[in-house]
Amino acid sequence: MKSDENKISIIDAGFTVEGMVVGKGRLVIKGTVKGSVNGDNVVIAEQGAVYADAHATAITIGGIFDGQIEVEKELTVLSTGKCSGQVKCKDLVVEAGGILNASVVCVSSKH
Numbered sequence: 035m036k037s038d039e040n041k042i043s044i045i046d047a048g049f050t051v052e053g054m055v056v057g058k059g060r061l062v063i064k065g066t067v068k069g070s071v072n073g074d075n076v077v078i079a080e081q082g083a084v085y086a087d088a089h090a091t092a093i094t095i096g097g098i099f100d101g102q103i104e105v106e107k108e109l110t111v112l113s114t115g116k117c118s119g120q121v122k123c124k125d126l127v128v129e130a131g132g133i134l135n136a137s138v139v140c141v142s143s144k145h
Contacts, residue, residue: 047081063097080114095132103136 041059049065060075063082071088082097089104095115105123113131121138
């Protein structure tokens, strides 16, 4: 039996989801999500766009993210990514060419 970390869900290009997206494992977004996203490992592909409140263990942005984002571990903005809004994360990585236009709070694991 597969563990939840090995599960992959895809919102493909051409699809738009309005509402709440919740899941375990990896979620790859190639389409558009408006509303809220809650998951383990969320990947916004280069052609993907998310306009939402998001909470995840790790998030990689290769497309567009606009909203409030809370990441328990690492937020990565790839060279093709654009992130705007409010960000709260533990670790932040922005590749050269990536755009981060957000209010950012990086927190330590020691509270």
